Amino acid sequence: DQQVKQNSPSLSVQEGRISILNCDYTNSMFDYFLWYKKYPAEGPTFLISISSIKDKNEDGRFTVFLNKSAKHLSLHIVPSQPGDSAVYFCAASDDDSWGKLQFGAGTQVVVTP
Amino acid sequence: DGGITQSPKYLFRKEGQNVTLSCEQNLNHDAMYWYRQDPGQGLRLIYYSQIVNDFQKGDIAEGYSVSREKKESFPLTVTSAQKNPTAFYLCASMNPRRAKNIQYFGAGTRLSVL
Numbered sequence: 001d002q003q004v005k006q007n008s009p010s011l012s013v014q015e016g017r018i019s020i021l022n023c024d025y026t027n028s029m030f031d032y033f034l035w036y037k038k039y040p041a042e043g044p045t046f047l048i049s050i051s052s053i054k055d056k057n058e059d060g061r062f063t064v065f066l067n068k069s070a071k072h073l074s075l076h077i078v079p080s081q082p083g084d085s086a087v088y089f090c091a092a093s094d095d096d097s098w099g100k101l102q103f104g105a106g107t108q109v110v111v112t113p
Numbered sequence: 114d115g116g117i118t119q120s121p122k123y124l125f126r127k128e129g130q131n132v133t134l135s136c137e138q139n140l141n142h143d144a145m146y147w148y149r150q151d152p153g154q155g156l157r158l159i160y161y162s163q164i165v166n167d168f169q170k171g172d173i174a175e176g177y178s179v180s181r182e183k184k185e186s187f188p189l190t191v192t193s194a195q196k197n198p199t200a201f202y203l204c205a206s207m208n209p210r211r212a213k214n215i216q217y218f219g220a221g222t223r224l225s226v227l
Contacts, residue, residue, distance in 0.1 A: 004155070032214045043117075043203050043218030044156075089155060093214050099144055099207045100171070101216065103155030 003027045004092050006104035014112055019077040021107050023090030026071065030092040034101070035064060035075050038087045047088070048075070080111045115140050119204050119219035125227050126191065126198055134189045134222045136204035145187035146205040146216060149173060156203060162187055163209075191224060199226050 005024045013019045023033075031052040036044035050057040050064045050073065057064050063076045077084055090104040117138045126132045138145065144163050148156040158171030162181040176195025181187055187206075191198045201223050205216040 002155075006155075009153070034214065036218075041221065041223075043119075043205075043220050046215050046217070049215065099146070099209055099214050099216060100158060100161060101156075101214070103148075103157075105153060105155045 001026075002105075003030075004090055004102045004104040006090055006107050008107050009105070010108040010110070012110045012112060013080045015082060016079045019075075019080045019084065019109055019111070021075040021077075021088050021090075021109070023073050023075075023104055024071060025073075025092050025102075027092070027094070027102070028071070029094040030102075032093050033064070033066060033073050034091045034093075035062075036089045036091060036103075037084075038089060038106070044089055077109075080109075082111050082113065085109055085111045117204060117206055117217060117219035119202075119222050121222060122220070124222055124224045126224060127227050129193045131190055131192050132198075132224065134191070134202055134204075134224070136187045136189065136219060137185055138187075138204075138206045138217075138219075139185060140206055140208070140217065141184070142206035142208045142217075143184070144207040144209055145181065146207070147171070147177070147179065147187070147189045148203045148205065150201040150203060150221075159189065159202075198224055200224060 034049040035047040038044040087106045091101040120135045146161040147159040160179040162168040178190045204219045207216045
């Protein structure tokens with residue numbers, strides 16, 4: 001049973017515009033959420049995270065929003081750049097899991113000129 | 114440079130053969146993880162280790178085995194019992210005392226069946 005879901009397998013956005021990636025989860029015990037970026041044939045790289053005690057975390061062009069009541073988080077990339085073209089994974093864990101992450105299926109982002 | 118090294122990059126397995134994927138890290142991280150990625154799916158946890166000489170099964174451990182004899186190394190063996198081994202395998206490590214839940218990944222090994 002998939003506990004983390006990314007329902008949009010792909011997203012196309014123009015350079016300079018905003019990319020919004022969505023992620024839903026079912027396990028109410030999750031208290032830490034991460035976004036990873038992955039290029040083909042490479043390992044994922046950590047992008048940004050948020051703890052359940054916050055509803056927003058910002059790092060440069062990347063902002064993650066968390067809505068605990070809706071069990072939903074989103075990643076905003078503003079402005080989108082061609083180098084942002086990659087697969088983005090949402091991941092979640094709970095405090096007792098010792099770093100065991102549950103990943104979503106990923107969203108392929110393509111930034112067009 | 115500190116990081117995680119996985120080898121080989123590509124690996125082919127014959128029917129009935131066991132193969133071992135290497136994962137080495139020089140980040141001085143206590144915890145290490147093995148994931149499997151299939152097309153169109155997220156990463157699924159195979160095994161993880163919190164400390165040397167200890168490891169735990171993840172969500173899809175059947176057909177796999179691991180060892181953790183050294184802090185730096187966490188090899189994964191794909192046994193002949195794993196009937197569908199073709200996938201992209203990723204190793205990760207984490208320092209839970211410094212950056213809880215943030216795992217750092219190697220470049221992966223792509224395993225195919227001949």
